[in-house]
Amino acid sequence: MAQDGRLWSATTRSLGRLAQGYLLAAAIGVPLGVLTARSNWMKVTFHPLVLGLQALPSICWLPLSILWFGLSEQAIVFVVVMGSLLAITISAEDGVASVDPLLLRASGTLGIRGLRFYAGVLVPGALPGIVTGLKLGWSFAWRALMAGELLFVAGGLGQLLQQGREVLDAAQVMGVMVCIVVIGVVVDQVAFRIVELKVRRRWGLAEA
Amino acid sequence: MLTDLSRRVREKIADRFAVRNLLVPSRRREGPAKITVSQVRHAFRNEVVALDDVNIDVHHGEFVCLLGPSGCGKSTLLYALAGLMTPSGGNITVDGVTVERPGPDRVLMFQEPALFPWLTVRQNLTFVLHARGLTRREADERARIFIHRVRLDGFEDALPHQLSGGMRQRVSLARALALDPEVLLMDEPFAALDAQTRSAMHDLLQSIWMRDRKTVVFVTHNVREALVLGDRVIVMAGRPGRVLQDLEVRLVRPRDPDDDNLVALSRQIRDALTRAQRATTPMPGAKEPHDAEVPGPPDRIPSRTPPPVGAGF
Secondary structure (H helix, E strand, O other): OOOOOHHHHHHHHHHHHHHHHHHHHHHHHHHHHHHHHHOHHHHHHHHHHHHHHHOOOHHHHHHHHHHHHOOOHHHHHHHHHHHHHHHHHHHHHHHHHOOOHHHHHHHHHOOOOHHHHHHHHHHHHHHHHHHHHHHHHHHHHHHHHHHHHHHOOOOOHHHHHHHHHHOOOHHHHHHHHHHHHHHHHHHHHHHHHHHHHHHHHHOOOOOO | OHHHHHHHHHHHHHHHHHHHHHEEEOOOOOOOOOEEEEEEEEEOOOOOEEEEEEEEEEOOOOEEEEEOOOOOOHHHHHHHHHOOOOOOEEEEEEOOEEOOOOOOOEEEEOOOOOOOOOOOHHHHHHHHHHHOOOOHHHHHHHHHHHHHHOOOOOOOOOOHHHOOHHHHHHHHHHHHHHOOOOEEEEEOOOOOOOHHHHHHHHHHHHHHHHHHOOEEEEEEOEHHHHHHHOOEEEEEEOOOOEEEEEEEEOOOOOOOOOOHHHHHHHHHHHHHHHHHHHHHOOOOOOOOOOOOEOOOOOOOOOOOOOOOOOOOO
């Protein structure tokens, strides 16, 4: 499996989808979370919606996604986005809400407003929370992708797993499972851990 | 022997008068005031009257200390000056313009340094300077000057959490001064520091102030601090918050907190405060005030209402 290149091509295919969906979710989720925290109107209308939808397992978006996008690449990316978007939004919102109110008052009196306030004070202030959200979002995205690929044949690691079952090849099934675990652990424990630690150190939240 | 005694008596009387003359009710000054506080009153939602008919004029280049026990409304008044809260009545103007929202012409320094924790010392200064429209080069140069002025050369690239409390407050001071505000508002900025650091900060602030002569409004509950720093000491009393005395301090600068005259003056003010408190409180506190702290019942109204988060922007 690894020799004939099927594993490799399936992995790149899965990771490509994941990257698309995840980056899209981050690009929408972080600003959405910041805005929800800052505007009362958004807090009233959007916050309950986000919390409610979070109760929905992400794979439940698949039928709707297939209806909207057909059996296409977009359908599975949509599931990935919906899987991680809400977690990222909620964490970004919490991050902004936990920024020291003193810093907000100080920014006002120091004359920092508008875009500079959002980009220079609010987002950096909320960054420890945002990074935690991104990490959580990543693991949700990874789960959503695998579930999606298992159910709907379109190449990728999930499909490889399903194929293993169909040809009664337990070795292939286990091999792919290990592969999924390794990717998950490497990204979660290595990439995110380094970023998180760096942020926490810089922010003075953890010992250097 | 008799002549000796009479000389000593005369000296004592002269001393008394000398002390008297060092602290006089401040006179009305000519010319337009920099800051005008007129008929300001403020009641909190729980109907505690924080300020009741407060009228103060501050002139350009004056160092004014607002002194009083906690709950006398001094911090509320300062927050109103900064534009972080709107008093329920009256009017506050700076240079003739009514204060409505916070702005960099009236920089407020808090009891905590309020530095951006993810920025280095230098970046904390340049960030706010960029916000005021300075170019990168101008901001760097200005940051260098003011970091030097608070004697933090060599710490430009340190992060706030790597500095001591006093150093952080110095960065905060440098940041406020670098903005070159019309008015500098200070809310007990040294209250959280230990006595030695605080007195070093007083020296530093005095020397910086003697050079720039900025208009400063400084809130404190420490009588000696007020006397060391202020040209004018406005003594306030609580319940309802009001101005008790408006005094002009005529001690030569730089001032020493252990100077005999200063100590005598601080006793005078403390006595006045205790009398005022007795007059308003039905059950006078039997406890004697210690140190140079203003006597104030601890179970009173909180001294400051933080304005709603992010008020004003």
